Amino acid sequence: MAEKIIIDTDPGIDDAFAIFYALRSAAFDVLGLTTVYGNASVEQTTHNALALVAAADRACPVARGASDPMEIERRAYPTMVHGEDGMGGCAPETVSGSVIDQHAVDFIIETVRAHPGEVTLVPIGPLTNIGLALQKDPGLASLTKRVVLMGGAAQLNGNVTPAAEANIYDDPHAAEMVFSADWEVVMLGLDATHDVHLTENTVAELAREGGAQGRFLQQASAQYFGFHRDVVGLDFCHFHDPSALIYCVRPDLFTVQPSSVRVVTDGFAAGKTVAKPDSRFTGQAGWEKRARVSVCLAADGYAVIEHYVSAMQAKPSAAGT
Numbered sequence: 001m002a003e004k005i006i007i008d009t010d011p012g013i014d015d016a017f018a019i020f021y022a023l024r025s026a027a028f029d030v031l032g033l034t035t036v037y038g039n040a041s042v043e044q045t046t047h048n049a050l051a052l053v054a055a056a057d058r059a060c061p062v063a064r065g066a067s068d069p070m071e072i073e074r075r076a077y078p079t080m081v082h083g084e085d086g087m088g089g090c091a092p093e094t095v096s097g098s099v100i101d102q103h104a105v106d107f108i109i110e111t112v113r114a115h116p117g118e119v120t121l122v123p124i125g126p127l128t129n130i131g132l133a134l135q136k137d138p139g140l141a142s143l144t145k146r147v148v149l150m151g152g153a154a155q156l157n158g159n160v161t162p163a164a165e166a167n168i169y170d171d172p173h174a175a176e177m178v179f180s181a182d183w184e185v186v187m188l189g190l191d192a193t194h195d196v197h198l199t200e201n202t203v204a205e206l207a208r209e210g211g212a213q214g215r216f217l218q219q220a221s222a223q224y225f226g227f228h229r230d231v232v233g234l235d236f237c238h239f240h241d242p243s244a245l246i247y248c249v250r251p252d253l254f255t256v257q258p259s260s261v262r263v264v265t266d267g268f269a270a271g272k273t274v275a276k277p278d279s280r281f282t283g284q285a286g287w288e289k290r291a292r293v294s295v296c297l298a299a300d301g302y303a304v305i306e307h308y309v310s311a312m313q314a315k316p317s318a319a320g321t
């Protein structure tokens, strides 16, 4: 039975890899994409989401979401990583589709309430839309099947600051709302994605065998690899967003630790995710009655990449099956 999902996204190069994978997989019934600022403006990420849906040849609603964080000032877009257009300079000038006439937050609430207990939220950008949805509809958490998010770092440094991973850093207040609501959360953070290395050779294989989508991903990711090579000093990039979708299909490829997670919301460590394993006693107040979080501490990186490549080489499933 395909898992009903809503992908909340800020495309974004790694978001593009994730969206193409989800839209072609029989494992998912993608009920919609909701867009958010992050790798670029929400106008640009929405444009990119529409372009990716068109390139995937799928009928998938796209709902535009938040343009700014809930409380803090939005940081500058990481154009050096994802390009001015969020797509490595490969975003098309025009797109064929258009957004639905409903805000992302209302789309999330309405869709979850239409399928109580069946919808998985897969946020792979800043958590602002999810925080706003919880604020608008406090009953949302108990009606959501689960949240599988890309974000955070439990035992590693961050990637935007020494403390914070980008998606949490962008809106720490929204993240704290997500990790304190009454639902099941999978935190697919840097602890796991740093085990998953995407190389230019693998992307060249996708371009040879993954059709037009593979060729687009190779063109769009050239700048992304350049940033990792020239600035980070790596000859690969970490496969962040696709790992969250792959977790939904192959959780056996990840090592998880049942935990509670709290988010630092201000000061120099703002955006830090602090995980307390369920097995660990503390006398400190504030850890009780929070989201039940499976923190991913590691991944079988080779198997995750192998799974992705074979999924992209396979014939796409019939839409919506």
Ligand code: RIB
Binding pocket: 010, 012, 013, 014, 015, 038, 039, 124, 125, 126, 150, 159, 165, 166, 167, 240, 241
């Ligand atoms: O830290 C990685 C995350 O930040 C990914 O979701 C990437 O797309 C950026 O949004």
Ligand code: CA
Binding pocket: 009, 010, 011, 012, 014, 015, 038, 039, 124, 125, 241
């Ligand atoms: Ca993203």
